[in-house]
Amino acid sequence: xxxxxxxxxxxxxxxxxxxxxxxxxxxxxxxxxxxxxxxxxxxxxxxxxxxxxxxxxxxxxxxxxxxxxxxxxxxxxxxxxxxxxxxxxxxxxxxxxxxxxxxxxxxxxxxxxxxxxxxxxxxxxxxxxxxxxxxxxxxxxxxxxxxxxxxxxxxxxxxxxxxxxxxxxxxxxxxxxxxxxxxxxxxxxxxxxxxxxxxxxxxxxxxxxxxxxxxxxxxxxxxxxxxxxxxxxxxxxxxxxxxxxxxxxxxxxxxxxxxxxxxxxxx
Amino acid sequence: xxxxxxxxxxxxxxxxxxxxxxxxxxxxxxxxxxxxxxxxxxxxxxxxxxxxxxxxxxxxxxxxxxxxxxxxxxxxxxxxxxxxxxxxxxxxxxxxxxxxxxxxxxxxxxxxxxxxxxxxxxxxxxxxxxxxxxxxxxxxxxxxxxxxxxxxxxxxxxxxxxxxxxxxxxxxxxxxxxxxxxxxxxxxxxxxxxxxxxxxxxxxxxxxxxxxxxxxxxxxxxxxxxxxxxxxxxxxxxxxxxxxxxxxxxxxxxxxxxxxxxxxxxxxxx
Amino acid sequence: xxxxxxxxxxxxxxxxxxxxxxxxxxxxxxxxxxxxxxxxxxxxxxxxxxxxxxxxxxxxxxxxxxxxxxxxxxxxxxxxxxxxxxxxxxxxxxxxxxxxxxxxxxxxxxxxxxxxxxxxxxxxxxxxxxxxxxxxxxxxxxxxxxxxxxxxxxxxxxxxxxxxxxxxxxxxxxxxxxxxxxxxxxxxxxxxxxxxxxxxxxxxxxxxxxxxxxxxxxxxxxxxxxxxxxxxxxxxxxxxxxxxxxxxxxxxxxxxxxxxxxxxxxxxxxxxxxxxxxxxxxxxxxxxxxxxxxxxxxxxxxxxxxxxxxxxxxxxxxxxxxxxxxxxxxxxxxxxxxxxxxxxxxxxxxxxxxx
Numbered sequence: 024x025x026x027x028x029x030x031x032x033x034x035x036x037x038x039x040x041x042x043x044x045x046x047x048x049x050x051x052x053x054x055x056x057x058x059x060x061x062x063x064x065x066x067x068x069x070x071x072x073x074x075x076x077x078x079x080x081x082x083x084x085x086x087x088x089x090x091x092x093x094x095x096x097x098x099x100x101x102x103x104x105x106x107x108x109x110x111x112x113x114x115x116x117x118x119x120x121x122x123x124x125x126x127x128x129x130x131x132x133x134x135x136x137x138x139x140x141x142x143x144x145x146x147x148x149x150x151x152x153x154x155x156x157x158x159x160x161x162x163x164x165x166x167x168x169x170x171x172x173x174x175x176x177x178x179x180x181x182x183x184x185x186x187x188x189x190x191x192x193x194x195x196x197x198x199x200x201x202x203x204x205x206x207x208x209x210x211x212x213x214x215x216x217x218x219x220x221x222x223x224x225x226x227x228x229x230x231x232x233x234x235x236x237x238x239x240x241x242x243x244x245x246x247x248x249x250x251x252x253x254x255x256x257x258x259x260x261x262x263x264x265x266x267x268x269x270x271x272x273x274x275x276x277x278x279x280x281x282x283x284x285x286x287x288x289x290x
Numbered sequence: 291x292x293x294x295x296x297x298x299x300x301x302x303x304x305x306x307x308x309x310x311x312x313x314x315x316x317x318x319x320x321x322x323x324x325x326x327x328x329x330x331x332x333x334x335x336x337x338x339x340x341x342x343x344x345x346x347x348x349x350x351x352x353x354x355x356x357x358x359x360x361x362x363x364x365x366x367x368x369x370x371x372x373x374x375x376x377x378x379x380x381x382x383x384x385x386x387x388x389x390x391x392x393x394x395x396x397x398x399x400x401x402x403x404x405x406x407x408x409x410x411x412x413x414x415x416x417x418x419x420x421x422x423x424x425x426x427x428x429x430x431x432x433x434x435x436x437x438x439x440x441x442x443x444x445x446x447x448x449x450x451x452x453x454x455x456x457x458x459x460x461x462x463x464x465x466x467x468x469x470x471x472x473x474x475x476x477x478x479x480x481x482x483x484x485x486x487x488x489x490x491x492x493x494x495x496x497x498x499x500x501x502x503x504x505x506x507x508x509x510x511x512x513x514x515x516x517x518x519x520x521x522x523x524x525x526x527x528x529x530x531x532x533x534x535x536x537x538x539x540x541x542x543x544x545x546x547x548x549x550x551x552x553x554x555x556x557x558x559x560x
Numbered sequence: 561x562x563x564x565x566x567x568x569x570x571x572x573x574x575x576x577x578x579x580x581x582x583x584x585x586x587x588x589x590x591x592x593x594x595x596x597x598x599x600x601x602x603x604x605x606x607x608x609x610x611x612x613x614x615x616x617x618x619x620x621x622x623x624x625x626x627x628x629x630x631x632x633x634x635x636x637x638x639x640x641x642x643x644x645x646x647x648x649x650x651x652x653x654x655x656x657x658x659x660x661x662x663x664x665x666x667x668x669x670x671x672x673x674x675x676x677x678x679x680x681x682x683x684x685x686x687x688x689x690x691x692x693x694x695x696x697x698x699x700x701x702x703x704x705x706x707x708x709x710x711x712x713x714x715x716x717x718x719x720x721x722x723x724x725x726x727x728x729x730x731x732x733x734x735x736x737x738x739x740x741x742x743x744x745x746x747x748x749x750x751x752x753x754x755x756x757x758x759x760x761x762x763x764x765x766x767x768x769x770x771x772x773x774x775x776x777x778x779x780x781x782x783x784x785x786x787x788x789x790x791x792x793x794x795x796x797x798x799x800x801x802x803x804x805x806x807x808x809x810x811x812x813x814x815x816x817x818x819x820x821x822x823x824x825x826x827x828x829x830x831x832x833x834x835x836x837x838x839x840x841x842x843x844x845x846x847x848x849x850x851x852x853x854x855x856x857x858x859x860x861x862x863x864x865x866x867x868x869x870x871x872x873x874x875x876x877x878x879x880x881x882x883x884x885x886x887x888x889x890x891x892x893x894x895x896x897x898x899x900x901x902x903x904x905x906x907x908x909x910x911x912x913x914x915x
Contacts, residue, residue, distance in 0.1 A: 045405075124517075198300070266402075273398075
């Protein structure tokens, strides 16, 4: 019994020191000059712009990667037109963005599409900027968050098997109807879970975006890169204010995540 | 019949789009970085890698990542055990908190640690009175890495413990094994695959970590400059070839770890 | 619907699941595909359904080749092994699915669902979800769902495999009755010979991808065309040196001929139980007896040959070690090149022996 108390106490302590105290410290830091310091930090034009950029990136990336993630999961699990070997290789490659440092992810896009590269020069002449502009930042975030939805959806698809879909085919339903009426209800909550995780990752993406964006104030700066810049400028209150907004959004997403997890288990 | 043809066209369109997206977004960039780093020939690659600061940053990263992984393996195993085996008020709250480091932006994590360990904080001043500094030194980097990779081991061990049949443990007791012996011979071996694969993922993530580290490391070349920050610096100082060379080194290491973990998991699944 | 299959082949990698299978199914028949697990039955069924594409061969419905028709267009009802009910839909939504896909109007769908729930005895369960139903009820839902769009052909993959043995009997006769009433051509897959014999008009025995024999259950029992069929249907023992048994000496003409003897081919008893056929019997010794509920199962040894047979409970009880007379009425003989049924020669012409 004493052992039990000891372990529970120790674990709670570790959680408190490692996770909760730092989080509270941000709150304290944001308000160390009162409400005014916080609101001044958040309502600066560059902060508003940065939050808007983060929002744009999060929404567009989440939408694109959800659609492609679900489709690719379906293909990797179900498709008969892909050989087993091809599927296994693709399955291994899907995880790559998890293994790649975000900075490297950003570097890849700079190398491939930056002004010094062939493709970048071509696009630049056509008047399309990728690197140091929004498209590059979206691309970098797409890369980083690519595996998340797939890793959530694939196991569920594997577990439920293809018989219900085949049953729908036998009753005359084509791929589209089958997907929406049979497959989607089965994977719905896993997709929601994947979407939330993707969203959280988009909000928080830093390294890749920092490299690709060039961190230009009021142009390509996102909330996380603004926090970075504020810290570099020793403006800790401002940094804390923006960080608090980000942290609040993340914690909110975490709560939704817990809720969708419980829904996922029900179905 | 028209229905059928329409459906074929659609599915063909979907397939090609998804495959194209996959190749362009994932395969091309990774292939690109390998091509870029070897574009100047092996010699240029070796020169870039051979640079003293590059080497030092990679070695430092590996060393600190190993330390933080060891810490997380211990904490993670304990936490997973407590969360699965004991019922106590606040358990589900702790369980939800585990995912916090995945949800929080890494830059925010860096800032948190900066505030917590800074010279004005009680931890920072406490350390100073003992004659050491944490912030902008190696310990701060380890703290950042531990925080960021906190969930991996827990999340890998939890399902294994939940699956573990209570009867296996009971069987050990009926055979006269002590609690300690049962733990070492029955429970620990069952958790081991989770600890190992979780630790490997944590290690790989620690190697790659940038956001949390860049803010607390101080980034003194040769002393507290980790690999990902080195790469960032090379990009900033317009030396993409140098950045690419170190990237390839780091990337290859991470890939090896990732594929080993996948292999281990697939083995287990069989 | 009349179904015709010609030269059907299917391989998965290097494994050939179906080899040159050919058959015809007349309209309204109920056919059982019977064979050991992994023998290719389900592959045949799935190719008929269009869920699997044959490597070669033709599938013809109503004189029209349907190989290139997707499953959606074939007008087939399919009952899956584990029913594959839509978990997130109620019973009536499950049944209505195929009708909604076919864009029936609402009133007609409602009527059809009501008819089918009535027919399958699911009335009152319409708004339940699959996880709230028993195994038997789920099977009925799967059946009703497959029938809803008025298919011309009904395919059932191991329809009773997931059901408790007790209810299985009940469901079998229910299904038989239902299919008779609807007059729909049906093919079902099973590995259980009792099930096939009890339910099917005709049985097709499938082994290692080959169609071994097709015929009514009685024909297959009485006149098995291959050793596999003979061994698979009913109980039997294989006797290597069949020529050593009295009355089967002619079996020695072809070297390597073995005999397959069913328990019901054998009669045993005390000397006085045999009157005129005594000369055709052999002396054996009872080695084991087992009580089988409605009869005795007796294991008996005749000159080193082990045989099994049944014995009525009405007759005198035998004991292990007893000496008994054994009469083998007939044996199914086979060797590498041929197979045939041989009657006991001494028994065929008993008068000859008596004179």
